[in-house]
Amino acid sequence: MNLWNKAALLKQLWALLFKQDKLWVRWVHAYYIKRGSIESVTVKSNTSWLLRKILDTRELLRDIGGWEVVSSLQKFSIKRTYKLMQDNFEKVSWRRLTCNNQATPKSKFILWLALLNRLATVDRVSKWNRECSTLCKMCGIQNESVQHLFFDCDYSKSVWSAALQVIGMSPESTAGGELRKAVQKARSKRSKNRLYVMLCTECLYAIWIQRNCKHFKGILLSPIAVVKEVLFKVACNCNENDRHRLLLT
Structure with a gap:
């Protein structure tokens, strides 16, 4: 500015x-x-x-x-x-994922922080000389990091699987693979690819919200309930043809 x-x-x-x-x-x-x-x-x-x-x-x-x-x-x-x-900065590979994206502004902001690894996951909080458990707030089995929280946790896997099944796709086996696919599809104007990018962004935001609810309130919705909220947000922000595709599913 x-x-x-x-x-x-x-x-x-x-x-x-x-x-x-x-x-x-x-x-x-x-x-x-x-x-x-x-x-x-x-x-x-x-x-x-x-x-x-x-x-x-x-x-x-x-x-x-x-x-x-x-x-x-x-x-x-x-x-x-x-x-x-401006100084000469190297362009990040995921710039289209945050710019060419019709998801809600809050979800894109959380996606941006996740891509930069700036979310306050417990693996980062523990480095700030704060005494806290490093276990995942949702599964309580493995240490919480951006990769585990959004892609390796069983709860997150259930959300991804149910959400992507709506558009006839399945989640990737690794976080890197999922992000590479999202970056690639963010360059496309095809209806299915736009929906995929929006679903990924809203799913990531929804998982972060559920993580915070579990941590601060002890409440955790079922993956199916989370996916329904995600689909509602996507339907509200996509065009009529894409909305029709979601309704058919």
Whole structure:
């Protein structure tokens, strides 16, 4: 957001130079710049806060290479400017899984945290010098981690199996295999693949909710009840054709 704000301020600086038919630009030139130039005008103590911020971007403009790299055909591009100011980061393989996804925002957020291994599972909590049992909150047999909680736990396996059976698919044997399949299908526009991505996202969120309910309230719904809630959420967010497919099942 900080970089985007700077790119937007640069657009206002560009307007001061190239949009002098605008009333506010003419006012700035008349009262602040006068007969000087944008490049050399001094920021004074009586200059408004907003104009100071706009003029402060002159140094940023020089750093990224001048107007030629951020504008074309007399148009300024905030998007191009924003990308120029960004560092070069490697694109993650699962970016389409979080962006090209029609699931509910909360479920996509939990999916994102799970992909980054940032959920507060007990294997992570125990590293924060907290005394707690590391066993899974739902099965109580193995240590709880993202992989175990969502893919290896018997409860989770039952949820995955029942949910994916609705669209005629079966869960993968490993967490990596399930995620690779979801990433691959997130690139597709086919109806069945869209449903698969939504079901996976909502199932993962539902399992996390049940884990917290078991831990804090001692309540755990049956896998069938969880799947019914998942199917309801998917039906509410998918298009009419996909909803019809779910109703037929």
